[in-house]
Amino acid sequence: MSAARRRKPPVFTPTRVALGLLFTVMALSLALPGVAETWWVLGYLGLIVATAIALNGLRREPGQVLGRRAVRRGLVLALMVVCVGLVATPPFSEGQGPSAFLLLFFLLIPLNVALGRATQRVATAPDAFVDEREEALRNRAHRIAYPLFAVVCGGTLVAADMASTQTRMWVIDALIHGGPPVALLELLFVLPAMVFAFLEPDRLRPEPVDTDLSRLQRGRARAAAALLGLTLGTPVLLSLLMLLPPRVTAFTSALTASPPAQVGTSAVAPMNCKAFNADVVVGRGIEASIPVSAAACWNGRVATESYGMNRSDCHAGDTLAAYVTTLRCSRTTDSGGTLHFVYSAAVASALLPFLTQDVTVHIVIDRNGNVEQFP
Amino acid sequence: MSGTGRARRTLLRQRGVRRALVIAIVVLTTILASSLPASLEGLGIVAVLVLVAMDVTAVVATDALAFVRGAVLDERERANRDRAYRRGFRILGLALVLTVLVATWSPGSQSPSELNAGIVGRVVVAILNLLVMMPTLVLVWADAVPADDGDAATTSHSTRLRAGAAWLLLPAILAAWVVDVTTAPSTAAWASDTFVEGFSMSGATCTHVVSGRIVGLEFGAVVGLRAEVCWNGVDAFVVGDPTVPLPSSAIARLNPPGGGIRAQYLDPADPQATLCGAESNGDFAVLSPPVCTAVIDPTGTLHYTVRARLTPLPFGVAARDVRVNLVVTRVGVVLLSGG
Numbered sequence: 001m002s003a004a005r006r007r008k009p010p011v012f013t014p015t016r017v018a019l020g021l022l023f024t025v026m027a028l029s030l031a032l033p034g035v036a037e038t039w040w041v042l043g044y045l046g047l048i049v050a051t052a053i054a055l056n057g058l059r060r061e062p063g064q065v066l067g068r069r070a071v072r073r074g075l076v077l078a079l080m081v082v083c084v085g086l087v088a089t090p091p092f093s094e095g096q097g098p099s100a101f102l103l104l105f106f107l108l109i110p111l112n113v114a115l116g117r118a119t120q121r122v123a124t125a126p127d128a129f130v131d132e133r134e135e136a137l138r139n140r141a142h143r144i145a146y147p148l149f150a151v152v153c154g155g156t157l158v159a160a161d162m163a164s165t166q167t168r169m170w171v172i173d174a175l176i177h178g179g180p181p182v183a184l185l186e187l188l189f190v191l192p193a194m195v196f197a198f199l200e201p202d203r204l205r206p207e208p209v210d211t212d213l214s215r216l217q218r219g220r221a222r223a224a225a226a227l228l229g230l231t232l233g234t235p236v237l238l239s240l241l242m243l244l245p246p247r248v249t250a251f252t253s254a255l256t257a258s259p260p261a262q263v264g265t266s267a268v269a270p271m272n273c274k275a276f277n278a279d280v281v282v283g284r285g286i287e288a289s290i291p292v293s294a295a296a297c298w299n300g301r302v303a304t305e306s307y308g309m310n311r312s313d314c315h316a317g318d319t320l321a322a323y324v325t326t327l328r329c330s331r332t333t334d335s336g337g338t339l340h341f342v343y344s345a346a347v348a349s350a351l352l353p354f355l356t357q358d359v360t361v362h363i364v365i366d367r368n369g370n371v372e373q374f375p
Numbered sequence: 376m377s378g379t380g381r382a383r384r385t386l387l388r389q390r391g392v393r394r395a396l397v398i399a400i401v402v403l404t405t406i407l408a409s410s411l412p413a414s415l416e417g418l419g420i421v422a423v424l425v426l427v428a429m430d431v432t433a434v435v436a437t438d439a440l441a442f443v444r445g446a447v448l449d450e451r452e453r454a455n456r457d458r459a460y461r462r463g464f465r466i467l468g469l470a471l472v473l474t475v476l477v478a479t480w481s482p483g484s485q486s487p488s489e490l491n492a493g494i495v496g497r498v499v500v501a502i503l504n505l506l507v508m509m510p511t512l513v514l515v516w517a518d519a520v521p522a523d524d525g526d527a528a529t530t531s532h533s534t535r536l537r538a539g540a541a542w543l544l545l546p547a548i549l550a551a552w553v554v555d556v557t558t559a560p561s562t563a564a565w566a567s568d569t570f571v572e573g574f575s576m577s578g579a580t581c582t583h584v585v586s587g588r589i590v591g592l593e594f595g596a597v598v599g600l601r602a603e604v605c606w607n608g609v610d611a612f613v614v615g616d617p618t619v620p621l622p623s624s625a626i627a628r629l630n631p632p633g634g635g636i637r638a639q640y641l642d643p644a645d646p647q648a649t650l651c652g653a654e655s656n657g658d659f660a661v662l663s664p665p666v667c668t669a670v671i672d673p674t675g676t677l678h679y680t681v682r683a684r685l686t687p688l689p690f691g692v693a694a695r696d697v698r699v700n701l702v703v704t705r706v707g708v709v710l711l712s713g714g
Contacts, residue, residue: 014465018472139457146460146467150506158503161493162592165563168493188468192461310580 013126019189023049044234051231054224055113066118072197075118079111079194083186086179087156101179102321102351106232108186113228115193119200123193141196149191153184235286235321239349242283242322246359250278250375255295255306273297273306278375279317280359282347288324289317290345292361298369302337309341309363321350327358337367387436390518396436397516400429400508408474408501415497417661417687419594420552423500427544430508433515435538441510455514462517463509470505474498489585489601490654492564496593497658556591556660557693561714564589564597576614578628580707581605587654588697588713590685596657598665600681600699603648604709611677611703612669615648619669619679652681660687675705 023045066072082104089101122134123141130138160167174180255273273295280290294308307313314329328344341363348356364373386392403426415422434442440456448456494502566585587599603615609624621629621642629641646653652665663684670678679701686694702710 014462014469018469021469021472021476136454136457139454139461142461142464143457146464146510149464149467154503154506157494158499161499165565168562169491169565171493172491188471192464306577312581 022185044231047227047231047234051224051227054220054227055116066114067202069200069202072118072200075111075114076194076198079108079115079186079190082107082111083183086183086186087174089179101182102235104179105182106235108182109228109232112186112190115190115197119193119197121193123196124189137199138192138196141199142192144199145192145195148195149187153187235351238283238285238321239352239355242286242347242349242355242357244284246280246282246357248278248280248375250276252276252371252374255297272299272369274365274369274371276308276363276374278361280361280375282357282359283322283349286321286349286351288319288322288347290324290343290347290359290361291317292343292363292375294341294363296339296341296363296365298337298339298365298367301367302333303339303365303367303369304333305331305339305341314343314345316345323348323350328360338372339363339365387432393436393515393518396429396433397512400426400433400504400512403429404501404504405474405477407497407504409477414656415658417657417659419497419659420549422497423552424545424549426500426504427548430504430511431541431544433508433511434541437511437514439511439537439541440514456510459510459513459517463513466513467505467509470509471502474501474505488654489566489583490564490587490597490599491566492587492589492597492599492654492656493593495597495656495658496595499593552591552594552659553688553693556595556687559591559595561588561590561697562592563587563711563713564599576605576625576629579605579607579625581614582707582709583648584701584703584709584711585653586699586701586711586713588699590695590697591659591687594659595687596660596662596683596685596697597655598662598681598683598685598697598699598713599652599654599656600679600701600711601648601650601653602679602701603645604677604679604701604703606675606677606703606705606707609705610671610675611705611707612671613649613677613679614642615645616651616667616669617642617644618651619649619667622671622675624675652683655683657685660685662686677701677703679703 066075085104086101089104122130123138127135157171160171162168253275255275274297275295276292278292282288282290292308294313295306296309297304297306309331311329314326316324316326325346325348326344327346328342331339331341333339342360344358344360346356346358348354361375362373363371363375365371387396403422407422407426440448440452441459443456445453445456564587566583581603582605584602584604585600587597590596590598602613605612605614605625607624607628610622612622612625613619614621614625626641651667655662655665663686665681665683667682668680672678681699683697684694685697697713699713700711702712
C-alpha cells in the first residue's frame with residue numbers, strides 16, 4: 001500500500017455512514033421502554049464497535065499463509081459457505097434454529113478478521129491509501145461484485161417474494177428472525193473484499209509476521225486480540241448464567257369487579273375472585289421470561305377459572321437469545337372443588353441449547369379461596 | 376439523430392439537468408419505499424412507469440455505459456465504469472439501509488403487521504431500481520457521460536438502437552403488469568410468525584386468525600382478514616366486533632342471569648382483535664372497502680367472510696371479486712380458503 005500520498009481521507013464515507021446508521025438504530029431499538037433490561041446488549045454493541053475499530057486500525061501484512069492465493073480463495077469459500085448456512089438457518093421460533101444461527105454468526109467474526117488481514121482492507125480503504133494497481137484491482141472487484149450481489153440478493157429476494165405463499169412466508173420471517181439479514185449485510189459490506197481476495201495473485205515476497213511491527217503496533221494487536229476474545233466469550237458466559245436459579249416475581253390481588261361465573265356454577269351464588277400475576281425470568285442477559293396473568297373465582301362449592309388459564313394463555317414473554325418450549329399447560333378441577341393450573345416450560349440458551357432449565361408455575365386454589373400453591 | 380433526440384441529448388449535457396434527474400429518481404424511489412402515502416390507490420403502475428422513464432433517460436444519457444461489455448470500451452471508459460461500480464456499491468449499502476429504515480419507520484408503518492403479505496410491490500420496485508440503476512446514477516451525477524461533438528452522424532447506429540430498445544421497456548412493463556393483474560390467480564397470505572396476540576375469554580378457548588389473498592403477485596392488491604375467534608364446545612364465534620353478535624352460549628358464560636353486565640360491555644370493539652378487511656391494500660389496483668359477514672350455522676360452526684372488489688383498469692375493465700373465507704367449528708378446527 002502506498003504511503004506516498006498524504007491526502008487526508010474523508011471522515012464520512014457511504015460505508016461508515018451506513019454502518020453508523022445500523023448501529024444507531026440497533027442502539028435506539030434496544031433503548032426503547034420495555035426492553036431496558038437488555039441494557040447489557042448496548043454495552044455489547046459498544047464492545048463490537050470497539051473491537052471493529054481496533055482491528056481496522058491494524059495495518060499488518062497478510063503473512064506467508066494468508067498471502068497465498070489458494071488460502072485466500074479457501075477463506076472466500078468458507079465465507080460463502082457460512083452465508084449459505086445463514087440463509088438456510090430456520091427462524092428463531094423453529095427448534096434448533098437459534099443455535100445454528102449464533103454459531104454461524106460467531107464463525108463470521110474470525111473469518112472476517114482473516115479476510116481483512118489477507119486483503120489489508122484495500123477494498124474499503126480511502127483513495128489516499130491505495131496505489132494505482134490496487135485502485136484498478138479493487139474497482140474491478142467491485143464491478144464483479146455488484147452484479148453478483150444484485151443477482152444473488154436482489155434476485156433471491158424478489159423470486160422468493162413472488163414464487164409461492166411458502167417462499168413469501170420464508171422471506172419475511174427470515175428477514176426478521178433468521179440469518180438472511182446477516183448474510184445480506186455480510187455480502188453488502190464484504191463481497192468486494194471477497195472478490196478482491198479471490199482475484200489478487202500470490203504475494204511474491206511474503207513478509208514474516210510481526211518482525212516489522214513496532215512496539216506500539218504490537219500493543220495494539222494484543223489489545224485488538226483481547227477485545228476479540230471478549231466479544232466472542234461474553235455470549236458464552238451469559239449462556240452459562242442461564243443455569244442460575246430463576247428470578248420470580250409474583251403477587252395476588254382481589255378483583256374489584258368480579259368476573260362472571262362459568263357454566264355449571266350456580267347463577268345466584270355470590271362469587272369472590274382473585275387475580276394471579278407472576279413472572280419467572282431465567283438467565284441474566286441471555287434470558288427468557290415465563291409470564292402468568294390469570295384470575296380465579298370461588299363460591300364455597302367450587303373454584304373456577306375466570307381468565308388466563310386456557311391453552312392459548314401459555315406462551316413465553318420477552319426472550320433474548322433464548323427459546324422457550326411449553327412442556328405442560330393444564331387446568332383441572334378436582335372432586336373437592338379445588339382448581340389446579342400448571343404451566344411448565346423448558347428454557348434453553350440459543351447459543352448453547354444443551355443448557356436447559358425447566359420452570360413450572362402452579363396455581364392451586366380451593367373452593368373457599370385459599371391459595372394452596374402459587375407460583 | 377432526429378432534432379428532438381439531439382435537443383434531448385443537449386439538455387442532458389447540462390450538469391444541473393442531470394443532477395436534477397438523479398434527485399428526481401432518488402425521491403421517487405424513496406416515496407415508493409416509504410409508506411407515504413399509505414396506499415397508492417391503484418396509481419402504483421403510473422409511479423413505476425414514471426420511474427422507468429426517468430431511468431431510461433439516465434441510461435440513454437450515459438450511452439448505457441454501466442451495461443456495456445468491457446471489450447467495446449476504451450481504457451478511460453472502462454476506468455470510469457469500474458469506479459462508478461465501486462462508488463455505486465458503497466452507496467447501495469447506504470441506500471439499502473436507508474430504504475429499510477424508511478420502509479420500517481415512515482408514518483403509517485408504525486403498527487406491526489400481522490399479515491405476512493411479503494415485500495409489497497412498491498418496495499420491490501424501489502429495491503430493484505436501486506440495484507439496477509445505482510452505477511448509472513453515479514455516472515450521471517459524476518459527469519462521466521460520453522463526450523458529444525455535436526455531430527449527429529457520429530452517434531453510432533448501435534447506440535441509437537440501444538436507446539430505442541431501452542424505451543421499449545415502458546410498454547413491456549405495462550403489458551406484463553396488465554397480464555399479471557388480470558390473469559394471475561390470487562394466492563394466500565398467512566399470519567406473520569412475528570406477531571403474538573394475547574386474548575383470553577371466560578369459558579372459551581380463543582385463537583387469533585390472520586389471513587389474506589394477494590392478487591397479481593405483489594403488483595395488484597391485498598385483501599386481509601383479522602379475527603379473534605373463540606369456541607366453547609357449543610358454538611364458534613367472533614369477538615371484538617360489535618357488528619357481529621355473540622351467540623347465546625357465549626353470552627351465558629360471560630353474563631349469566633343476574634350477572635348484571637350490560638350488553639354493550641360484553642363484546643366491545645377491539646380492532647387489534649377483529650377488524651374487517653384489516654391490512655387490505657390496493658397500491659396497484661383500486662380496491663373497494665371490504666365487506667365482512669359472519670354466520671353461525673345450526674351445528675355451531677362459524678362462517679366468516681371478507682369480500683372486496685378489485686378494479687385494476689379504468690372503467691371497470693377486468694374488475695374481479697376477491698374473497699377470504701374462515702370456517703371455525705365449535706371444537707376449534709380452523710379452515711381458511713379464498714379466491
